[in-house]
Amino acid sequence: xxxxxxxxxxxxxxxxxxxxxxxxxxxxxxxxxxxxxxxxxxxxxxxxxxxxxxxxxxxxxxxxxxxxxxxxxxxxxxxxxxxxxxxxxxxxxxxxxxxxxxxxxxxxxxxxxxx
Amino acid sequence: xxxxxxxxxxxxxxxxxxxxxxxxxxxxxxxxxxxxxxxxxxxxxxxxxxxxxxxxxxxxxxxxxxxxxxxxxxxxxxxxxxxxxxxxxxxxxxxxxxxxxxxxxxxxx
Numbered sequence: 001x002x003x004x005x006x007x008x009x010x011x012x013x014x015x016x017x018x019x020x021x022x023x024x025x026x027x028x029x030x031x032x033x034x035x036x037x038x039x040x041x042x043x044x045x046x047x048x049x050x051x052x053x054x055x056x057x058x059x060x061x062x063x064x065x066x067x068x069x070x071x072x073x074x075x076x077x078x079x080x081x082x083x084x085x086x087x088x089x090x091x092x093x094x095x096x097x098x099x100x101x102x103x104x105x106x107x108x109x110x111x112x113x114x115x
Numbered sequence: 116x117x118x119x120x121x122x123x124x125x126x127x128x129x130x131x132x133x134x135x136x137x138x139x140x141x142x143x144x145x146x147x148x149x150x151x152x153x154x155x156x157x158x159x160x161x162x163x164x165x166x167x168x169x170x171x172x173x174x175x176x177x178x179x180x181x182x183x184x185x186x187x188x189x190x191x192x193x194x195x196x197x198x199x200x201x202x203x204x205x206x207x208x209x210x211x212x213x214x215x216x217x218x219x220x221x222x223x224x
Contacts, residue, residue, distance in 0.1 A: 006158075032210070043119075043202070043216040044159070093158055100210040103149055106158040 003027055004096050006107025013084055013114055020080045021110045023094030029074035030096035034104070035067075038091040050077040050094075084114040118142060121203050121215035128193050128222055135189040136218045138203030147206035148179055150188050152199045153217060159202055162188075193222045 003026040031052045036044040049057040056069035068080040095104040121138045148165035165177040176189040203215035
């Protein structure tokens with residue numbers, strides 16, 4: 001099946017620094033990718049939809065200036081958590097779909113811990 | 116009201132048992148439905164898509180009831196390796212997916 005690769009799988013950073021997470025579709029082109037956040041024992045919450053060649057679409061309550069998304073190519077989307085704080089510590093997962101009616105393929109997720 | 120609601124469980128069952136659980140969704144226009152499996156600290160992985168007529172994949176059976184807006188998952192002959200959190204996933208707004216919080220299943224020896 002299609003593969004989505006996410007890097008890094010975990011990161012620990014100091015409060016106030018920025019962290020970049022990469023999401024790549026390895027064997028298909030993804031004009032649209034999705035970024036989720038998951039807190040312990042909670043469901044995946046969609047943060048934003050990343051669109052190749054245009055601005056990302058953010059869900060209500062997600063700060064676009066804090067969570068910068070860049071979708072520079074058909075196979076790569078990046079999420080940068082700027083000025084990270086301990087409350088940003090979470091599991092961040094990206095996904096992509098071959099087309100909008102098929103299942104989503106997920107990256108391995110990035111466990112971010114801000115200390 | 117949450118778009119997708121699941122019984123969080125946990126369902127603790129012995130090996131070989133049958134376990135079943137449901138998920139309800141609020142958007143009657145939803146067209147695509149999936150069950151995903153998520154192991155602790157891992158990404159979700161597709162277990163099976165859910166079709167209108169119901170479908171089976173080995174020991175797993177999924178059903179869709181559009182009138183009552185719920186989908187179900189049944190696991191027969193449970194294995195230890197079936198222990199996981201099962202996520203109900205529903206399409207909404209044309210292309211977005213909405214996730215339930217998951218149903219935890221623990222199969223004991």
